[in-house]
Amino acid sequence: MKTYVVGGAVRDELLGLPVQDRDHVVVGATPEEMVDIGYKPVGQDFPVFLHPQTREEYALARTERKSGRGYKGFTVFASPEVTLEEDLRRRDLTINAMARDESGNLIDPYNGQRDLEAKVLRHVSEAFAEDPVRILRVARFAARFADFNIAPETMELMRGMVNAGEVDELVPERVWQEISRGLMEKRPSRMFLVLRECGALKKLLPEVDKLFGVPQPPEYHPEIDTGLHVMLVLDWAAQQLFSLPVRFAALTHDLGKGATPQELWPKHIGHEAKSVELVRMLSERIRVPADCRDLAIAVARDHGNVHRALELRSGTVVELFERVDAFRRPERFMEFLRACECDFHGRPGYESRPFPEINYLQQALALAQGVDAGEVAKRVDPARIKEAVFQARAEAIAAWRQREG
Ligand code: ATP
Ligand code: MG
Numbered sequence: 001m002k003t004y005v006v007g008g009a010v011r012d013e014l015l016g017l018p019v020q021d022r023d024h025v026v027v028g029a030t031p032e033e034m035v036d037i038g039y040k041p042v043g044q045d046f047p048v049f050l051h052p053q054t055r056e057e058y059a060l061a062r063t064e065r066k067s068g069r070g071y072k073g074f075t076v077f078a079s080p081e082v083t084l085e086e087d088l089r090r091r092d093l094t095i096n097a098m099a100r101d102e103s104g105n106l107i108d109p110y111n112g113q114r115d116l117e118a119k120v121l122r123h124v125s126e127a128f129a130e131d132p133v134r135i136l137r138v139a140r141f142a143a144r145f146a147d148f149n150i151a152p153e154t155m156e157l158m159r160g161m162v163n164a165g166e167v168d169e170l171v172p173e174r175v176w177q178e179i180s181r182g183l184m185e186k187r188p189s190r191m192f193l194v195l196r197e198c199g200a201l202k203k204l205l206p207e208v209d210k211l212f213g214v215p216q217p218p219e220y221h222p223e224i225d226t227g228l229h230v231m232l233v234l235d236w237a238a239q240q241l242f243s244l245p246v247r248f249a250a251l252t253h254d255l256g257k258g259a260t261p262q263e264l265w266p267k268h269i270g271h272e273a274k275s276v277e278l279v280r281m282l283s284e285r286i287r288v289p290a291d292c293r294d295l296a297i298a299v300a301r302d303h304g305n306v307h308r309a310l311e312l313r314s315g316t317v318v319e320l321f322e323r324v325d326a327f328r329r330p331e332r333f334m335e336f337l338r339a340c341e342c343d344f345h346g347r348p349g350y351e352s353r354p355f356p357e358i359n360y361l362q363q364a365l366a367l368a369q370g371v372d373a374g375e376v377a378k379r380v381d382p383a384r385i386k387e388a389v390f391q392a393r394a395e396a397i398a399a400w401r402q403r404e405g
Contacts, residue, residue, distance in 0.1 A: 001029040003058065004084060004099040004107065011095050014116055024051075024058040025087050025099065028080045031060065046076040061087040066130040074130070085109045092134045093141065094122045115151075122151035129157055132166040136178035139194040143185035150194060158198035167200050172286045175204055179286070183247040188238050189231035192251075204286075207278045208251065210258030215266040222348045224266070226257045233346030242338055248292040249299035249339035250346070252279045256300070275300035295332065298324050299339040306340040309357040314397035317364050318390055326365055337361060367400050368393035 009022040026034070031047050039049035039058060047060040062078035063086050084099055088109060091097040098112040106113065110124050121138055128134055135158050142150060161167070182191035192208060195201040201209040212227030223229050230251060237250040256274030260267075279300050283293040305312065305320050312320070320326075326333035337358050344355045371392045373385075380388040 001033065002027045002084075002101065004101050006088070006099045007091065007096050010098040010100050010106070011112070011116065013100075014098075014113065022056050024056060025061050025084060026058050027061045027082070027084050027087075029060060030080055034058070034060070045074075047078050062090070063087070064090045064127075064130075066127075089125050090127060091124055092128060092131075092137055094120075094124055097124045119145070119148040120151050121145070121148050121154060123154045123157060126157075128154070129161050129166070132161060132170050133174060133178065135161060135167060135195070135198060135200050136170075136175065136182075139191040139200075140178055140182040140185060142194045143182045143188050143191040146187035146190055155198060158200070162199040162203065167203050170204070176286045176288060179205075180244055180248070180292075183234070183251065184238075184244055186238060188234045188247065188251075192231065192234075205282065207255045207258060207282050211254065214257050214260070216257065216268065217266045220347075226254055229346060230254055231346075232348070233342045236346045236351070237339070237342040240338070240342070242342070243335065245292045245295040246335050246339045246342065248288065249296040249336075250342045252282065252296045253299045253303050253339065253343055255279060255282070272301050272304050295335055295339065298336050299343075302336075303340045303343050306337065306357055306361065307344065309361050313394075314364075314401065315390070315394040317361070317397055318368055318393045320361075321365055321368060321393075322390075327369065330365065330369070333365065334362075363400070364397045367396045371396055 004025045004027070005022055006025045007023045009019045012019050026049075031041065031049075034047075034049045035041060038052040040052065042048050042050055042057075043059070046062055049058045049060075050056070051058060060078040061082040061084060062076055063082055064074045064076050067073050067075040084107060088097040088099060088107075094110045094112040094115045096112070097108075097110045099107040101107060115122050121141055123134075123138075138150065138154065138158065142148060179191070182188055185191065192201060192205075195204065196209060196212065208227075208230070211230055212225065214226040215224050216226055216229065218224055221229055223232060230253075233250045233253070234247060237247045242250075252275065254268075254271065254275060255278035256271035256276075257268045259274045259278070260271060276297055279293070279296045282288070283296070288296075302320060302324060305316075309317070321333070324333055324336050326336075341355055341358055344357075345351050345353070371389065373389045376388050376392050377385045
C-alpha cells in the first residue's frame, strides 16, 4: 500500500501558497485493510477514510465512468489494482492532477507543473466532459488565479458541454455552492466572464447574462455597459474583502436594468423594483440563503436612495432606515451601505472618488438611534407613539443638518 498527497495541496505548495487541507490517495489497499489499520470510513459514494490521528482524508484510488445524466450519474470503481495515474486522470485540471509520494517526489503524468508555470487551466482528459460541475470549478479557479488563462481546447470543450445541455442537469444547491465560493475569490468577475464565454451563464444566471450589452447613461457610468459595471462593482467588493452577502448584493443590485425595454435605453427608470423581483426569483431558483437574499433585496430596492442620500428629506431618511431594519440590525445596515459603496466605486475613474453619502447616513442613523423612544412614549397618546418616535428621529436629523449647513 502506498499513499500520496494529491490535488490542491500539491498545486498550492508549488505555487508557494499556504496549504488548506491535504487530500491523499491510497494505492494498493482494500477498504477492509484501511479499517484494520485504524482508518475511519466516511465516504458514502466512494471509499474515503479519515486518518486516525491527523483526520486528513485518504481516498482509495478510483476511476469513474459516466453512467447517466447529471453529476450523480457515475459508476465508481475502486480496487487495489487502480493505479495512481488512473486516479489522477479522472481529475478536472492538470494543475489539480499532480501527486507527491511519501519521499517527496512529484508525480505529474499530465504536465500540471508545466501548466502551472505557463499559468494555464487545462482539462486533464476528455472525461472532463462527463461532469458539468467542472465548468463551475474552472470558472471559480479563474477567479482565484486571476492571471491564469483557460486553454482554448478546454474552453471549446466547455462550450460543447453547454450546447449538449449538460449544465441543465446541475442541481441548484451545487450551483450556489460553486457561485458563492467563486464570489469569495480574489477576482470574482472572472468566474462570470468565463461562464459567459462558454455559454453557461445564460443557462445558470440568465438575469446576469442579460446585463451585458445593456447601456447606461455615460454621465454616471463611464463604462456604459451594465454587465461591465456589475463586474467592476464585484471586483471592488472583493478588493475590500467584503462579505459574501455584500458580494451577492453587488452582483444583483442592477438586475432590473436587463429588463428595460430597448427603446428606453440608456435610462432605467424604476429598475430598482424590477431588480427586487429578479433577485427574489434568482434566489429562489438556486436556493440562495436568506442572509444573502435579504441583503440583496434591500440593496436592489434602495441603492438609488443611498446615492441620493444628501438630497433626501430627513423623514425619507428615517423611512429608509426602517425599510432596511437599521434600528434593530445596525450591523446589517453597514453591510447594506458597503454594497452601495461598491456600486459607486465600480465605475472607471470612481475607484477612489469620495462617496460622502455613506458617512452621512451613518451619522444620521446614530442621531436617530439617539432618540429616547421611551421618553417620547411617555409624552404622547399611546396610539401616536410610533408616529411621534418617527417624528423625533426625523427632527434629530433635520436639526443636525441645519447646524452643519
Ligand atoms: P480548493 O483549494 O478549493 O480546496 P482543490 O483543488 O483542493 O481546491 P477540492 O474541491 O478540495 O479542490 O478537490 C480536491 C481535488 O479533487 C481537486 O484538486 C481535483 O483533483 C479533484 N476534484 C474535485 N472535484 C472534482 C470534479 N468535480 N471533477 C474532477 N476532479 C475533481
Ligand atoms: Mg481542497
